Amino acid sequence: MIITIGRQHGSNGHDIARALAQELGYACYDKEIVDTAAENSDFSKEILHSYDEKRVSPYIVPVPHYLGLNESFRLNMQVASAQFDAIRSLAERGDCIFVGRCADYVLRREPDLVRVFIMADEDFRIKTMMARQGLDETDARKLVRQVDKDRASYYRYYTDQIWGERENFDLILNSAKIGVDGCVQVIKEYIAAMK
Numbered sequence: 441m442i443i444t445i446g447r448q449h450g451s452n453g454h455d456i457a458r459a460l461a462q463e464l465g466y467a468c469y470d471k472e473i474v475d476t477a478a479e480n481s482d483f484s485k486e487i488l489h490s491y492d493e494k495r496v497s498p499y500i501v502p503v504p505h506y507l508g509l510n511e512s513f514r515l516n517m518q519v520a521s522a523q524f525d526a527i528r529s530l531a532e533r534g535d536c537i538f539v540g541r542c543a544d545y546v547l548r549r550e551p552d553l554v555r556v557f558i559m560a561d562e563d564f565r566i567k568t569m570m571a572r573q574g575l576d577e578t579d580a581r582k583l584v585r586q587v588d589k590d591r592a593s594y595y596r597y598y599t600d601q602i603w604g605e606r607e608n609f610d611l612i613l614n615s616a617k618i619g620v621d622g623c624v625q626v627i628k629e630y631i632a633a634m635k
Contacts, residue, residue, distance in 0.1 A: 443627065444543040447558040451560040459621070459624050474523065
């Protein structure tokens, strides 16, 4: 069984994935995807983290003086490819949960795949980020909007689909209404109903 969790920033998708993995005894991969990609490619963790879930346009990216625009764009594509290879490799290890990074699309042909998207209203997500990172409301709002914009762009670029669109997921859950534990319970019940 493979579960993928897409999430809006501040919706607690990471916490839901970790709690679900603990209850089910599954491996959970979030930043571990980046670490695995670094281990199995020529890219450093720093490069992989700097491109993580961000679509990079060769026309607007400030690049180091030694990289041309085309090389920077090519690097972005290679980094995403390394992450997608890492996702496929990790999926072969057994029951697991993936957080973000187009895993729902990369693994779409897996027979036992459950694709989940976690959302919440913006006020909830802003308050979450204020508490989590000690930000004021203005900075938290900017952060939530920018990260969601990056994720939507990244998803659209590499999948040619709309991030968060219901046709791409089996479950869409509102964590502001049912919390982390409620989301975990609903996903478990969905999996049980599949068997």
